[in-house]
Amino acid sequence: MRKTRVLIVDDSATQRRLIAHALEGHDGIEVIAEAADAYQARDLVKTMNPDVLTLDVEMPGMNGLEFLARLMKSRPRPVIMISSYTRRGADAAVQALGMGAIACIGKPAAGNPDEVYRHLPDLIRTAARARLSPAGGHVKSRPYGPSTAPIVDENFRSGHWMVAIGSSTGGVEALTTVLSNYPSQCPPTLITQHMPGNFLRSLAARLNSNLSPEVKVADAGEVLAPGRVLFAPGDRHMILDRSDRIVLLNTPPENGHCPSVDVMYRSLVPRARHVLAVQLTGMGADGAQEMLALRMGGARTIGQDEATSTIYGMPARAFELGAVERQLPLDRIGPAILDMTRTAETAQAR
Incomplete structure (x- = not known):
């Protein structure tokens, strides 16, 4: 070889x-x-x-x-x-x-x-x-700019509907593309990205300065709410308790990672019918098993497709287990998140 x-x-x-x-x-x-x-x-x-x-x-x-x-x-x-x-x-x-x-x-x-x-x-x-585009860099997907962003109703509110995103290798570009679709009053969103703490803080600060919603590394005890995107710190697992507050755990790595996507997803299984889970590019299988548990509990799920994944590992394992409801190219995931959460809120209000 x-x-x-x-x-x-x-x-x-x-x-x-x-x-x-x-x-x-x-x-x-x-x-x-x-x-x-x-x-x-x-x-x-x-x-x-x-x-x-x-x-x-x-x-x-x-x-x-x-x-x-x-x-x-x-x-x-x-x-x-x-x-x-x-x-x-x-x-x-x-x-x-x-x-x-x-x-x-x-x-x-x-x-x-x-x-x-x-x-x-x-x-x-x-x-x-890893997949590289002919012009260099990761496989590129067209991010939505202000003129092409999907129209979101002024009255769009997420209520108890929330989004949980797991990503790893290639995740910086993937998350930037997905979150560029978010309006200021976006669905409350948790993200576990495999990355050292200092790098995560720089990533969150960079996204916060360029995007409409508030983007930050989560602090223990803060409340997840519409318009907020919270990253797990680089050295602790992040879960959500029943009162929508962040809990940070100093427990051993899971699937070789701390923070772990599986740990985050697992904490959301009791409220699965109000969760949209998204598995983005990355190596390994972190998040796949608990994404399946979420889907079996009634959650909606999205996986990034192979063609646009820098590393088709995490989304591939989730897809193979049957955890992925919809498999989409990167540039369609952000609009799909808004569409699926808005549709779900409308259905729940009836």
């Missing part, structure tokens, strides 16, 4: 060594070269044609974001960004994910670097299977 050929790009020789060490000896992966800056990386991409790159966000000269933009335009291929956990690094990481990077992980600061990079081989394998 052909190995996935990896180019490591980082201005720190120590980091290059740590990344290479994390990948050595793993089946199906071969580190073919290392580059100390974007200019070396540019030449190595041309001459060695790697399958996947790891790319430092902050480098002297041409930084990682500038190089990523050029790469996706001229020679698109999967990229995993390596970023610091600082506010600046997190903001750049989220920007990179929006530009087409497959995933972003934080650099080890203190402690065991092997622990920080232990998931890197799986990410490399996942990135090698």
